[in-house]
Amino acid sequence: MKAVVIRTFGDPDGLEVVDLPVPVPAAGQVRIATEAIGVGGVDAVIRRGTLAGYGFREGHHLGSEVAGTVTDVGEGVDASWTGRRVWAFTGLSGGYAEQAVTAVENVLPLPDGLTCVDAVTLGGSGVAAHFALDRARLAPGETVLVRGAAGSIGITAVQLAARAGAGAVAVTTSSARRGARLRELGATHVLDRRGQALPGAPDTALSSFDVIVDIVGGPRLPLFLDRLSENGRFVAVGVVGGPPPADFGTRLMAAFRRSLTFATLSSDSVPGPDRQAVRAAQFADAAHGALRTVVHQVLPLDRAASAHRMLDAGEVFGRSVLTP
Numbered sequence: 001m002k003a004v005v006i007r008t009f010g011d012p013d014g015l016e017v018v019d020l021p022v023p024v025p026a027a028g029q030v031r032i033a034t035e036a037i038g039v040g041g042v043d044a045v046i047r048r049g050t051l052a053g054y055g056f057r058e059g060h061h062l063g064s065e066v067a068g069t070v071t072d073v074g075e076g077v078d079a080s081w082t083g084r085r086v087w088a089f090t091g092l093s094g095g096y097a098e099q100a101v102t103a104v105e106n107v108l109p110l111p112d113g114l115t116c117v118d119a120v121t122l123g124g125s126g127v128a129a130h131f132a133l134d135r136a137r138l139a140p141g142e143t144v145l146v147r148g149a150a151g152s153i154g155i156t157a158v159q160l161a162a163r164a165g166a167g168a169v170a171v172t173t174s175s176a177r178r179g180a181r182l183r184e185l186g187a188t189h190v191l192d193r194r195g196q197a198l199p200g201a202p203d204t205a206l207s208s209f210d211v212i213v214d215i216v217g218g219p220r221l222p223l224f225l226d227r228l229s230e231n232g233r234f235v236a237v238g239v240v241g242g243p244p245p246a247d248f249g250t251r252l253m254a255a256f257r258r259s260l261t262f263a264t265l266s267s268d269s270v271p272g273p274d275r276q277a278v279r280a281a282q283f284a285d286a287a288h289g290a291l292r293t294v295v296h297q298v299l300p301l302d303r304a305a306s307a308h309r310m311l312d313a314g315e316v317f318g319r320s321v322l323t324p
């Protein structure tokens with residue numbers, strides 16, 4: 001079968017299309033003929049070699065999120081899975097391929113009306129967005145900032161915050177055009193990456209927020225801690241801008257009397273059945289249009305390097321998807 005591996009760490013040219021044996025599902029696993037493969041930021045991080053210290057080596061077979069049809073099951077798995085349309089998490093490897101295997105606990109049937117492409121756009125990121133807002137205890141009427149809203153986590157967080165009755169849903173993004181698209185999804189205020197109103201934007205100033213969902217991290221994170229209201233909650237979900245300064249906690253302690261909360265949220269820490277229940281509800285919402293997915297581009301699997309180039313260039317709004 002066709003698959004994509006990292007021949008050499010570094011830029012996207014180091015990705016290589018290869019022939020691999022069709023994987024055989026082990027006990028407790030299913031095999032899926034993929035129809036859509038999500039391209040995530042973590043794939044690019046692994047490709048660059050940043051995680052070499054965590055055991056990722058050249059030759060690594062990329063990909064963590066797929067959707068398609070179950071073609072075989074391993075020992076102990078109900079044979080009725082065969083033929084079902086599913087979404088699946090494959091761990092941090094094995095997804096960039098015509099066939100992928102994973103444990104049956106990581107698989108969720110797709111509702112009628114949800115395409116495989118939409119499933120891999122929402123499947124992993126929607127859960128992170130949901131549990132970030134849950135961790136922040138967002139209450140109706142409160143103000144929210146989604147920092148780094150133009151990716152698939154932010155796009156879902158904006159919609160969920162608006163649906164939960166937030167008093168204002170602000171976003172940071174790099175262009176007015178992206179801001180306009182985020183407004184269509186429920187954003188009420190558009191800020192630039194530094195947190196200032198974009199030039200020419202019609203927004204009244206919003207100086208502070210009850211909740212900040214942060215996908216960016218990076219050197220500017222402390223500036224946003226300063227923007228929390230009294231009793232405000234900051235939930236770090238991603239670090240697309242790199243790690244924050246090591247002393248950012250000093251900022252929190254300096255604001256001691258304002259009772260701020262800083263939390264991280266990884267969906268890995270959420271019990272699997274809770275993740276699957278939220279994912280199933282979001283899939284049902286997306287199937288009947290109550291939750292929107294934003295697909296940047298669908299490319300053939302053998303153009304994985306092009307998808308990574310777009311990711312590296314910051315061109316992706318929403319999610320890029322590969323199809324075999």
Ligand SMILES: NC(=O)c1ccc[n+]([C@@H]2O[C@H](COP(=O)([O-])OP(=O)(O)OC[C@H]3O[C@@H](n4cnc5c(N)ncnc54)[C@H](OP(=O)(O)O)[C@@H]3O)[C@@H](O)[C@H]2O)c1
Nearest residue numbers: 041128148150151152153173174238239240241265266267
């Ligand atoms: N917590 C979890 O459970 C979980 C689950 C999956 C992934 N993640 C993490 O979430 C992140 C990926 O999320 P995603 O796919 O939604 O994001 P993404 O698409 O990679 O990025 C979101 C947006 O952030 C903005 N951005 C990028 N670099 C920036 C910088 N240096 N400074 C300020 N803004 C910047 C860009 O928008 P603009 O150009 O419009 O500013 C970009 O579109 C990764 O860190 C990944 O590890 C976490």
